Amino acid sequence: MDAVCTRLQAGVFHSFTLDASGAPTPESTSNLESFGLHAGNMAEYETQHADNDRRLAATLRVAPGGVMLDHEHISAREAQRNPVYADWLVPLGLKHTAGIVVRMEGSARDLISFMRPRDAQPYAAGDKRFIEHLVPDIARAARLRARMLDLSHRASLSLAALDTLRQSVAVVDAQCRIHHANAAMERLLAAPGALRTRQGGMGCADGAAHAQLRQLVAAACASPGRAAVLALPEEGPQRLAVTVLPLQAHHAWAALRQVPMALVVAAIPGGAMAGMDHALVGDMLGLSPTEARLALLLASGKTVKDFAAIQGCTWNTARTHLANLLGKTGCRRQVELVQLLQALRVG
Missing domain, CATH: 3.30.450.40 (GAF domain)
Structure with a gap:
């Protein structure tokens, strides 16, 4: 200028x-x-x-x-x-x-x-x-x-919201370096357990699980990214499930850093799906409000036809929303999407 x-x-x-x-x-x-x-x-x-x-x-x-x-x-x-x-x-x-x-x-x-x-x-x-x-x-x-x-x-608001979650959530790059961790994740990594800080990034106490986690994070950061759930070996009364999700390039958490990123969520799997906040699910996964509602309906046992009826849209429109949803989450089938939402249990 x-x-x-x-x-x-x-x-x-x-x-x-x-x-x-x-x-x-x-x-x-x-x-x-x-x-x-x-x-x-x-x-x-x-x-x-x-x-x-x-x-x-x-x-x-x-x-x-x-x-x-x-x-x-x-x-x-x-x-x-x-x-x-x-x-x-x-x-x-x-x-x-x-x-x-x-x-x-x-x-x-x-x-x-x-x-x-x-x-x-x-x-x-x-x-x-x-x-x-x-x-x-x-x-x-x-x-x-x-x-x-x-x-x-948007990123600052969303990251602030993560600190209110009971679940442990972190944003990592392809080498498992942590770019942000909410309070629950920081506590989890600081305590002795299956998931911990290792070699300057996120890792697992078990060697085989550590190698698998790095593979899943690398796959989530690839193009197209792939989502997956890893059940860690038990080191306490309950087994920990680690969900790895790709963050799309348009997602606020990934776009600011201009490198491929993944979302890692550690939680105890299972529990009811009712009461999950679709807005928070949308922020975490980079989904539109409609896609987030569809994801939660499918995770609660409803079908795409049920969604079309509830949403008041055509079957073809509902299928389009499903295709977009699967693409953004890195899932290939509906059953994978349901497993991911059940592992997240964001409430």
């Missing part, structure tokens, strides 16, 4: 997001310091002047990707009377502005403005063409930034 400012003879750029929905938005960025200003100047604009900014209103009227040059929308006389120009922009040594909406998704709008010093000439047609040439790349960067913020927010 500094190079773009140099080419445009702009002293300052300002990138910010408008979203009336209240969703998390990226922090605004600018190069105020390089122009001899400080962050408080932009904070003053955002709290005191943005609502009266004729430049902002003009930019929002231009189609996304189009360039707003303020002198084409605001006359010199209007600018002299406008408090944004008179009380904020000009006293800071700035005047001429080029504005662009670089991303429009739902209620969110990402905008960038380039402001020239007050003694410079207004932007010309050549400047406008130069900005239009760069807009596709700037827009792609804005989409990636918003996507990473959304993934970070």
Whole structure:
């Protein structure tokens, strides 16, 4: 952006997001310091002047990707009377502005403005063409930034929810290195037992079980990933079942790290399926709400036809949901899916 400012003879750029929905938005960025200003100047604009900014209103009227040059929308006389120009922009040594909406998704709008010093000439047609040439790349960067913020927010909420579970849950990579473990998993790994920390990652006390766990995790992190359940040798009154599930690339926990990941859940198998939270199951497995409801119905003994009747959809639609569900969980058959849900017993 500094190079773009140099080419445009702009002293300052300002990138910010408008979203009336209240969703998390990226922090605004600018190069105020390089122009001899400080962050408080932009904070003053955002709290005191943005609502009266004729430049902002003009930019929002231009189609996304189009360039707003303020002198084409605001006359010199209007600018002299406008408090944004008179009380904020000009006293800071700035005047001429080029504005662009670089991303429009739902209620969110990402905008960038380039402001020239007050003694410079207004932007010309050549400047406008130069900005239009760069807009596709700037827009792609804005989409990636918003996507990473959304993934970070979703992942932090989901990981916080894991700490409320009684089950021991961890996110691991293909080498069984632990990237996150909930409180229950940390307690389990710290205590003597069948599952423990080994060679810097997750492992088993029994050598054969350890080798099998590593194979299952590697298979879950492969493409396509495969889910499986491992029953560990007894080291206490009850046998521990370890469920290994692939995390799809779109899943918040996997996408942030940009490497194949697997979800490892350790629990005592068995128990009733009633009362399982479909929202939590969906978060853990990266399922849509409909797919999570289907999974729980199948695990409770219902059929795909039962699901179609309950959901009010056609048999073909229900089969499509089943195919998506099996693909996301890495299961090849319904019986494998039921075994996985029974081992999870997320309640």
